[in-house]
Amino acid sequence: MNAIIITAAGGPDVLQIQSRPDPSIGEYQVLIQVKAAGINRPDVLQRKGYYPAPPGAPADIPGLEVSGVIVALGSAVKRWEIGDEVCALVPGGGYAELVAADADVCLPIPTGLSFAEAAALPETIYTVYDNVFRRGGLKQGEHLLVHGGSGGIGSTAIQLAKASGAVVSTTAGSADKCAYCKRLGADIVIDYKKDDFVAVLKDQKVNVILDSIGGDYFEKNIDILAPDGRLVYINAVQGKQVAVDLMRVMQKRIVITGSTLRARDVTFKAQLTREIGAFVWPLIGDLFKPQVYKEFELADAAKAHACMEDGNFFGKLVLTI
Numbered sequence: 001m002n003a004i005i006i007t008a009a010g011g012p013d014v015l016q017i018q019s020r021p022d023p024s025i026g027e028y029q030v031l032i033q034v035k036a037a038g039i040n041r042p043d044v045l046q047r048k049g050y051y052p053a054p055p056g057a058p059a060d061i062p063g064l065e066v067s068g069v070i071v072a073l074g075s076a077v078k079r080w081e082i083g084d085e086v087c088a089l090v091p092g093g094g095y096a097e098l099v100a101a102d103a104d105v106c107l108p109i110p111t112g113l114s115f116a117e118a119a120a121l122p123e124t125i126y127t128v129y130d131n132v133f134r135r136g137g138l139k140q141g142e143h144l145l146v147h148g149g150s151g152g153i154g155s156t157a158i159q160l161a162k163a164s165g166a167v168v169s170t171t172a173g174s175a176d177k178c179a180y181c182k183r184l185g186a187d188i189v190i191d192y193k194k195d196d197f198v199a200v201l202k203d204q205k206v207n208v209i210l211d212s213i214g215g216d217y218f219e220k221n222i223d224i225l226a227p228d229g230r231l232v233y234i235n236a237v238q239g240k241q242v243a244v245d246l247m248r249v250m251q252k253r254i255v256i257t258g259s260t261l262r263a264r265d266v267t268f269k270a271q272l273t274r275e276i277g278a279f280v281w282p283l284i285g286d287l288f289k290p291q292v293y294k295e296f297e298l299a300d301a302a303k304a305h306a307c308m309e310d311g312n313f314f315g316k317l318v319l320t321i
């Protein structure tokens with residue numbers, strides 16, 4: 001098969017298309033002929049050498065989510081048949097013509113969606129569902145602040161939180177990105193390059209914050225969280241070492257938590273898959289629309305990564321085969 005290989009740690013040009021042996025599958029896995037693969041910021045971090053693949057995942061083929069057609073079944077797989085069209089969360093190897101996926105971590109392609117749209121779903125939906133709703137416990141009528149609302153995670157969090165009846169605030173880095181977040185349904189949008197989100201939100205009762213920024217956002221997040229607020233980390237691009245005023249955490253009874261999805265085991269991902277199939281899949285179409293900004297050919301993965309690093313996009317970038 002053809003696959004995109006990270007030939008060395010570095011810039012987008014280290015991504016090169018090469019021929020590789022077809023993946024083998026375990027008894028609880030399926031082999032997917034990939035039609036599209038979503039691109040995520042963690043792929044960029046992996047390419048740069050900061051986010052190695054977990055044990056068992058292809059070490060040098062990026063790609064955390066795919067859509068496609070099942071072409072082979074492990075001996076214990078009962079749920080799927082050859083020819084089924086699915087999307088899947090994979091621990092790596094998605095930028096390829098074929099990928100092995102755990103059968104219990106696949107979902108049917110929602111009615112009416114293209115392969116490209118379906119490939120844009122798993123990584124951000126699993127991450128947002130787990131961190132905003134399970135860890136963060138966001139409830140109907142509560143207020144979510146998500147930083148970086150115009151990206152893949154942000155556009156997913158805005159839509160899922162609105163669909164669940166929450167109030168949503170978000171930060172974004174330009175007038176165009178702010179307008180995009182408004183179109184997705186965000187109630188309050190803050191251009192963080194012009195305005196301080198603490199000043200804008202000081203009179204709001206923010207219950208949950210989804211943060212991938214870290215650094216000096218930590219203290220600001222503590223400032224605006226309401227009593228019993230939940231602060232959930234999924235990255236810390238501006239700094240992972242922060243000073244904590246424990247008295248303020250106690251006084252507000254704030255819960256600080258976070259997680260990384262990729263390294264979690266199959267049992268956990270299968271449980272998330274069941275919950276997402278039950279609670280999120282029915283929203284897709286009306287209340288949740290996949291946000292594919294641009295499609296690239298597999299061989300153009302380097303261009304897709306350069307586009308992500310330029311930052312001039314909304315929602316998701318996708319490779320198609």
Ligand SMILES: NC(=O)c1ccc[n+]([C@@H]2O[C@H](COP(=O)([O-])OP(=O)(O)OC[C@H]3O[C@@H](n4cnc5c(N)ncnc54)[C@H](OP(=O)(O)O)[C@@H]3O)[C@@H](O)[C@H]2O)c1
Nearest residue numbers: 040041127148150151152153172173212234235259260261
């Ligand atoms: N823990 C996990 O399991 C997990 C899983 C998936 C992703 N992640 C992390 O989640 C983050 C988002 O991933 P993604 O795939 O959605 O990436 P993405 O599409 O590139 O989105 C990142 C967003 O952050 C915004 N941003 C950057 N600096 C900001 C700042 N100082 N304040 C507010 N917004 C800022 C960017 O837009 P602007 O132009 O507006 O700045 C962009 O919209 C990444 O850090 C990724 O590593 C974690």
